[in-house]
Amino acid sequence: xxxxxGILTGFAAWLVLRVLLPGFYTVNQNERAVKTSxxxxxxxxxxxxxxxxxxxxxxxxxxxRYRYPQVRVIMPGxxxxxxxxxxxxxxxxxxxxxxxxxxxxxxxxxxxxxxxEAVTKDQLNTGLTGQIRFRASERNLYAYLFGVAxxxxxxxxxxxxxxxxxxxxxxxxxxTLGGSSEGVTVEGISINDLRKNLRDLNEHMDSECRCSEARxxxxxxxxxxxxxxxxxxxxxxxxxxxxxxxxxxxxxxxxTAAADQRIVxxxxxxxxxxxxxxxxxxxxxxxAAQLVELKRGGKAALDAYVRNAKLALFxxxxxxxxxxx
Numbered sequence: 001x002x003x004x005x006g007i008l009t010g011f012a013a014w015l016v017l018r019v020l021l022p023g024f025y026t027v028n029q030n031e032r033a034v035k036t037s038x039x040x041x042x043x044x045x046x047x048x049x050x051x052x053x054x055x056x057x058x059x060x061x062x063x064x065r066y067r068y069p070q071v072r073v074i075m076p077g078x079x080x081x082x083x084x085x086x087x088x089x090x091x092x093x094x095x096x097x098x099x100x101x102x103x104x105x106x107x108x109x110x111x112x113x114x115x116x117e118a119v120t121k122d123q124l125n126t127g128l129t130g131q132i133r134f135r136a137s138e139r140n141l142y143a144y145l146f147g148v149a150x151x152x153x154x155x156x157x158x159x160x161x162x163x164x165x166x167x168x169x170x171x172x173x174x175x176t177l178g179g180s181s182e183g184v185t186v187e188g189i190s191i192n193d194l195r196k197n198l199r200d201l202n203e204h205m206d207s208e209c210r211c212s213e214a215r216x217x218x219x220x221x222x223x224x225x226x227x228x229x230x231x232x233x234x235x236x237x238x239x240x241x242x243x244x245x246x247x248x249x250x251x252x253x254x255x256t257a258a259a260d261q262r263i264v265x266x267x268x269x270x271x272x273x274x275x276x277x278x279x280x281x282x283x284x285x286x287x288a289a290q291l292v293e294l295k296r297g298g299k300a301a302l303d304a305y306v307r308n309a310k311l312a313l314f315x316x317x318x319x320x321x322x323x324x325x
Contacts, residue, residue, distance in 0.1 A: 026078030030094040033074035034141050036087050041142060042072040049214055054139050057211040066214055068142045089145050095135045095221055100128070100163070104153040116160065118167040124191055126167070130225035132159060137213045144217030151216040155209075159220070162208045166201065170194055194228050201225055 027033045035042050047070040049055055050063040058066065074080060074088075082088055101110035110116050115127040134155065136144050148154050170193065194201065205223040213219045294302045314320060 023081050023083060024079040025082065025088055026080070027074055027076045027090065029076045030092055031076065031090050032093050032136075032138050032141060033091070034071050034089045034145060035074060035082060036089065037083075038085055039087075041069075041089075041146065044070045044072060049140050049143070052139060054137065055214045058214050062211070062215075066143070066147075068140060068147055068217075070139075071142045073138060073141060091136045091141060091144060093136050093138055095133050097131055097133050098156075100130045100132050100156075100159065100223065100225070102156065104150060104156060116163070118164045120167055120191060120194070121169060121171070124230060126191055126194075127227075127229045128163070128167070128225060129227035129229075130223065132223045133221040134218050135221065137217045137219045140213055140217040142217070143215070148216055151218050154216045155212045155218045155220070158212060158215070159205070159209055159223070163205060163225075166204055166208075167194065170197075170201070191228060191230055198225055198228070 025033075049066065049068045049070060050058075052070065055063055055066070080088075099113050101116035102113040103109040107113055115129055118126055118128055120126055134152075136151075144151050202223055202225055205225070206220065209220040209223070291302070291305075294305050
């Protein structure tokens with residue numbers, strides 16, 4: 001009997017030390033957790049990511065391809081309990097920052113993860129520098145934990161492919177000098193256009209990479225491309241081209257401004273001459289209106305006005321020639 005009690009006590013102690021105590025766990029504030037039973041994550045019924053708002057950026061084909069199930073997320077707190085056949089997968093949801101040239105699978109690539117190379121539309125090889133901010137998606141932890149083997153590598157590869165495609169096809173808005181549709185259109189250099197439109201480029205990357213949350217379970221908070229530089233061997237040539245381009249643009253702007261000034265001066269001259277003509281015509285209009293009123297008063301009044309007008313003229317004339325009928 002004593003032996004049986006000893007075995008029972010030992011088994012109870014083993015059960016407490018190896019099963020019950022290790023089964024308690026907590027989740028930190030910057031973590032989320034998913035529980036699996038025999039390798040299967042606890043799910044929210046039959047709900048999938050395709051029915052969630054994170055899939056709004058996907059097309060119909062992608063919604064079928066990335067139809068991940070929605071899982072039950074364990075929020076920060078505790079202590080919680082798990083059974084030995086259950087496993088807890090904890091994920092940090094804190095925002096992380098990485099160089100956009102960083103390759104998780106090959107850290108030595110892209111000049112040790114410092115500069116990302118891309119080719120512009122005019123075949124100019126450029127070096128891009130910048131950073132991206134990302135975090136694990138709390139609403140799609142299944143994709144992050146079980147959907148892909150290395151979600152960071154997938155999302156970085158997707159980001160780089162979208163960025164290179166945008167660099168290769170980027171076209172800046174057409175610049176028209178002269179302020180009208182008849183002005184001179186100037187075609188810029190691709191690398192200069194990219195530098196001038198960094199904000200638009202970053203916004204485009206944020207928009208295109210919004211689907212990464214539904215694809216890989218990673219949210220790209222922002223991309224910040226800070227530098228676009230040509231290779232050293234063509235930098236001097238590019239500087240000379242930029243100087244010539246700026247000089248031509250300056251000459252065109254000066255010529256256009258001078259032409260606009262002449263047009264304004266011509267318009268003012270026309271307005272002045274028009275006012276002078278109107279000033280000369282106005283007395284005649286007044287006189288015609290007075291004669292019309294006199295005619296309405298009768299022929300005698302009009303004859304008297306004509307006689308008085310002739311007398312005023314006779315006083316000013318030095319010689320009068322009268323027609324003999």
